Amino acid sequence: MAKKYYELLGVSEDSSQKEIKKAYRKKAKKYHPDSNSETADEDKFKKINKAYDVLSDEDKRRKYDQFGEQGVEGHAGRGQRRAASSFQDLFEHLFGGGRRQRESLDLKIQTTISLEEAYKGVEKTFEVSRKTSCEDCNGTGGEDGKTSKCSECGGRGKVRTVQRTPLGRAETVERCSNCNGKGSVPENKCSSCSGKGVVEAEEKITVEIPEGVRDGQRVRLKDKGNRSETGRSGDLYVYVTVEDHEELERKDSDLFTTATIGVGDAALGTTISVPRPGSELNVDIPEGTQPGQVLRLDGQGMPSRRGQGDIYVKIDVEIPEDLTEEQKEFMEEFRGVPETDKSFFETVKDLIK
Ligand SMILES: [Zn+2]
Numbered sequence: 090m091a092k093k094y095y096e097l098l099g100v101s102e103d104s105s106q107k108e109i110k111k112a113y114r115k116k117a118k119k120y121h122p123d124s125n126s127e128t129a130d131e132d133k134f135k136k137i138n139k140a141y142d143v144l145s146d147e148d149k150r151r152k153y154d155q156f157g158e159q160g161v162e163g164h165a166g167r168g169q170r171r172a173a174s175s176f177q178d179l180f181e182h183l184f185g186g187g188r189r190q191r192e193s194l195d196l197k198i199q200t201t202i203s204l205e206e207a208y209k210g211v212e213k214t215f216e217v218s219r220k221t222s223c224e225d226c227n228g229t230g231g232e233d234g235k236t237s238k239c240s241e242c243g244g245r246g247k248v249r250t251v252q253r254t255p256l257g258r259a260e261t262v263e264r265c266s267n268c269n270g271k272g273s274v275p276e277n278k279c280s281s282c283s284g285k286g287v288v289e290a291e292e293k294i295t296v297e298i299p300e301g302v303r304d305g306q307r308v309r310l311k312d313k314g315n316r317s318e319t320g321r322s323g324d325l326y327v328y329v330t331v332e333d334h335e336e337l338e339r340k341d342s343d344l345f346t347t348a349t350i351g352v353g354d355a356a357l358g359t360t361i362s363v364p365r366p367g368s369e370l371n372v373d374i375p376e377g378t379q380p381g382q383v384l385r386l387d388g389q390g391m392p393s394r395r396g397q398g399d400i401y402v403k404i405d406v407e408i409p410e411d412l413t414e415e416q417k418e419f420m421e422e423f424r425g426v427p428e429t430d431k432s433f434f435e436t437v438k439d440l441i442k
């Protein structure tokens with residue numbers, strides 16, 4: 090019988106290892122089922138791998154030369170995978186420059202919330218289009234969920250391969266390519282998902298956005314991303330934008346605002362209303378309050394893991410422009426040089442010290 094393995098690789102029976110390797114690379118690249126080319130042919134690819142496995146091993150090659158396929162039977166299964174896996178390395182080297190990047194299964198969505206919502210925490214519901222487990226086959230890919238044990242890996246979903254390297258035997262455990270790591274294969278492909286076990290579907294997903302969430306923070310929902318055909322699930326990330334508030338400026342968990350009071354209120358003291366996310370606070374202004382003075386409202390700021398922040402209120406004193414003669418007379422008594430005023434943030438720094 091003609092030596093089939095040599096024919097498969099297109100080399101002569103006396104070719105060198107180098108020639109065999111070169112021929113194998115060329116053929117494997119041509120027929121590799123993942124190569125997306127028109128010549129992709131899984132069956133042919135497997136045969137080429139089998140041939141290469143035998144011919145690349147001098148010991149097996151000798152047996153094959155003497156006894157044909159029977160001489161090397163029993164090794165083929167394992168060797169085929171070894172060759173396939175060494176081709177995988179080559180394939181990655183040629184096209185990926187290293188390990189082939191796994192397609193990300195994570196999904197990202199964005200939401201904008203108000204400072205009030207960030208203050209209390211909020212529940213948001215999204216319509217998310219994602220790949221999810223096929224309900225008709227329960228994600229198995231088999232019609233009516235019927236599957237049978239994968240013959241390639243014996244249902245383990247993994248295959249053990251042994252590679253000879255210059256340093257000795259290297260054993261690796263890899264995902265079974267026949268069943269995609271599931272350990273089972275569909276008896277008849279499920280018609281809803283074409284045997285993939287996953288379908289693209291719209292789903293309402295409710296996200297709890299925690300109180301104190303910061304602008305730009307993301308909330309992760311485990312396993313709510315896309316589902317792969319191999320049964321892995323990605324995560325869903327919700328990126329949160331917190332809108333600016335009209336009166337409150339946020340810095341970490343603290344909030345800053347300015348309140349304007351009249352000269353009389355500053356001199357004599359009063360009660361003012363200060364904004365807080367979603368509500369207002371009544372704050373006593375002591376008599377003799379200075380323009381630019383900052384009041385700290387302890388624990389009234391945004392919630393955070395380190396506790397509640399504070400609200401800082403800068404007091405602006407409005408100097409009246411149109412005074413009556415009577416008021417002018419009265420104000421004459423207050424003529425004098427005012428003390429220099431510190432800037433808002435300097436005053437805040439002094440308070441924090
Ligand atoms: Zn299905």
Ligand SMILES: [Zn+2]
Pocket residue numbers: 239240241242243244245246247265266267268269270271272273
């Ligand atoms: Zn398998």
